[in-house]
Amino acid sequence: MKRLITILITATFLGSTASVSHASEWDKAGKALTIIEGLRLVSGGQIDVVGGFGEAVTGHKYTNRTTSGYYQPEPVSYRPATRHRPYQQVVKHYHCDQQRVWVPEFRWIKKHVPEHEETHPKYGTVIVESHYIRVKEELGGHWEYHDNCR
Numbered sequence: 001m002k003r004l005i006t007i008l009i010t011a012t013f014l015g016s017t018a019s020v021s022h023a024s025e026w027d028k029a030g031k032a033l034t035i036i037e038g039l040r041l042v043s044g045g046q047i048d049v050v051g052g053f054g055e056a057v058t059g060h061k062y063t064n065r066t067t068s069g070y071y072q073p074e075p076v077s078y079r080p081a082t083r084h085r086p087y088q089q090v091v092k093h094y095h096c097d098q099q100r101v102w103v104p105e106f107r108w109i110k111k112h113v114p115e116h117e118e119t120h121p122k123y124g125t126v127i128v129e130s131h132y133i134r135v136k137e138e139l140g141g142h143w144e145y146h147d148n149c150r
Contacts, residue, residue: 010042096149104141108134 013035039047115130 006042010038013038096147098145099148101144101146102141103144105139106136107139109137111135 036049040049040051110132111134113128113131113133116128118126118128120126
């Protein structure tokens with residue numbers, strides 16, 4: 001009997017419409033969100049559209065079954081919990097000096113290769129038609145100074 005009353009209330013709620021001739025877009029959005037939240041409340045959390053979106057976006061499983069009544073994410077863990085060591089202050093002494101490093105600069109140039117013959121192990125003498133190749137050429141460069149800490 002209780003289930004029949006719940007179904008009738010839900011059907012009445014979903015089936016009833018108000019005059020929407022002057023309704024703004026915010027009114028329509030509010031009605032849609034009210035219907036979605038009403039479905040979640042009536043179904044006892046079995047139909048949860050907002051939680052499904054949250055789970056798809058964040059990767060956390062959302063549920064409405066908490067003591068406080070608010071959504072709380074259940075973390076999805078794929079590794080066992082690790083123990084952390086107590087904090088220890090570590091004092092490191094570094095000796096730093098500057099190192100000079102050459103940084104080359106390149107450009108690609110196009111070179112023409114004329115028609116020529118080559119010998120191939122399977123086909124014997126092969127004629128290679130003229131073509132172009134691109135070759136990386138060093139233009140120069142510059143010096144940079146980097147900190148070398150030990």
